[in-house]
Amino acid sequence: MSSNVQQLVEEMAVRARAASRGMAAMSTGQKNRVLLRMAAMLTERKSEIQQENAKDLEAARAKGLSAAMIDRLTLSDKVIAGMVAGLEEVAALPDPVGEISRMVQRPSGIVVGRMRVPLGVVAMIYESRPNVTVDAAALCLKAGNAVLLRGGSEAIHSNLALAAVLRRALEAEGGDPDAVGVVSVTDRQAVTVLLQQEEHIDLVIPRGGEGLIRFVAEHSRIPVLKHYKGVCHIFVDASADLDMAERIVLNAKTQRPGVCNALECLLVHRQVASAFVPRVVAALRRAGVEVRGCAETLSLATEAVAASDSDWGCEFLDLVLAVRVVADLDAAMEHIARYGSQHTESIITNDHANAMRFLRQVDASSVMINASTRFSDGGQYGLGAEIGISTTKLHAYGPMGLEELTTRKFVVFGEGQVRS
């Protein structure tokens, strides 16, 4: 078994590497035809896919998975229509590959530029949602890459059925079906082997819980783009428009509390604490939010409960908010440096100097002035679809779109120059 898994995963990686060369050479038109053919075939073969999905759902019920898990696993007509729309959207996005930027002529006479090229082979490691299979494949292929997909064991029949359709569509348009591979072995050893294929895989993107992501980060010899969690702060400065601050805090906390760009901790400048804390806590309570406050917050708002040390830096992903009164901008930035997760941090202020200091000095992948943290998203930023988000700084920092699935190589146009 062990050596079989090793061999199977290695062979998949080798085949993906070979297929990636064909993908890199595909024209934009051909890549778009592949994506649209995939969309058409998903619609045509919907009932086949749903039959395979039913096997996963049956197994999930037998295992007693939660209703929420089963919901995420279900390939309803609406979910499949969403995948089809996603493929069509990605086909409509501009192709980043081939752009040459910064062409300059050097004193030697050579002309040097940087050409955007595909990364090669991207491995996606994710948990239960089978729609990631289609969404991730679409973005990887559009950027000229081959993709290896390793979803959760509970979605294996669904993922294999979806990938079979994607592979047939690739073949039908003259592509190499091995540009989309699903790792069919569901035990974790397959992931470990996958993460050692640094000769054949260029990038790993894990998506799921912190446990999965830490496992990938610890075992990978391949570069990993990841974020563990989103502990987003808003700092309400002394000069803030308090109506605006309340509106933004409510939106950032309650508009969709279970996502990584939702607000988890509110910091309030002491000068406006007595004016702002009572009203914002009351508004939050009305919206069903549990407020866990520092001692000063408690003294200003009796509806708050006492925060414990573990509430600072905590990703609640729920209608819970930590609130702390701080002495000034520096204290707010110190709190963020200590407890933040380099995801998204926002200041509410009317003081230009403070806004610019916060913008420059806060180390996070998104830093905002007078806006809700919920805007931290590839679609909202105009990247088109989003393949994930990175809170590590190498290669990409923040939401990642098509461009982040490419790299740039140097191209040199000479006329016989030699180095002296």
Add this chain to the structure above:
Amino acid sequence: MSSNVQQLVEEMAVRARAASRGMAAMSTGQKNRVLLRMAAMLTERKSEIQQENAKDLEAARAKGLSAAMIDRLTLSDKVIAGMVAGLEEVAALPDPVGEISRMVQRPSGIVVGRMRVPLGVVAMIYESRPNVTVDAAALCLKAGNAVLLRGGSEAIHSNLALAAVLRRALEAEGGDPDAVGVVSVTDRQAVTVLLQQEEHIDLVIPRGGEGLIRFVAEHSRIPVLKHYKGVCHIFVDASADLDMAERIVLNAKTQRPGVCNALECLLVHRQVASAFVPRVVAALRRAGVEVRGCAETLSLATEAVAASDSDWGCEFLDLVLAVRVVADLDAAMEHIARYGSQHTESIITNDHANAMRFLRQVDASSVMINASTRFSDGGQYGLGAEIGISTTKLHAYGPMGLEELTTRKFVVFGEGQVRS
């Protein structure tokens, strides 16, 4: 000992992380004053530095190190003058930090851009040359980073003396001396501990032999930018100007054969093999190059010796060249895909379509048309000084300058927008 090393290295990393915040907030003027103060102090304290260097040289002689090794280790007046000039050059380079690019207003009304910011803490792991201590520190600091330096044990006194000067100069200009740290523990365990500090270090750059680089790549939890070797090819196409081809091949092989962008393998289109192989082999032989050829090469040039299988893909770093006759452009690109090291590949051709196919499809960090592979260099490309070269595709692909020591975060300018 073991737990002492662990503690010492961890503490250095924590201090570097703290110092990196001060570095990130420094103005361009202040960073330049630090660099120029370093240059001045290196000159002032030259004799102290040379006294410490003498200890390393004595130990090297006692250990029987080669003359070449001792030469690399020696901090002669000329080497120190080179470091001083390097610091002055880096001070004169434009500061990449703070640039905001691609500002766009989104339909929601928020304005989104990308701000170039320092990476944070960069660790350099290198071998004998103590000048790397100064050159690498200069680039890391100019890009607003803190730097941890871990040179070879044989240069430890020199590295500590150089770093002491750099730290004093930082302090004299109001900076935090911990922005430059030298790991003084010389056994390899210190490197292993360093490579686990993913919370405190953002990037590792190893420079040295393939053994060191593989050790770093295998043990690091921190992203690594590296290249193992440079196996550069030139393909002489059927339409090549053969005078130009000969000139470029000679330059690429002989101008400085011991470096990673020197030519290691020449591929010749069969249509011009009988016209080109005899003359280029004769010219190479006159220049003292040993030519190891395929069977067809041997049949055309009696001065060549037979290549063995291990000569394809070999980095000779010497006056040795592998030569192979290939059927066409596709065969040349297949050879490069199989044996290349993603460093630098060049085509000599007058056929525009072939030139563009080679440029697009060859997967290497530098791809050239009608130019010597020796141009693959940060200075030649106009990047200013070079911190290293990357043949992995994440973050940087090719020569790395100041910009590659930074990343980009998203900045959002709002006026109270919330997400609907």
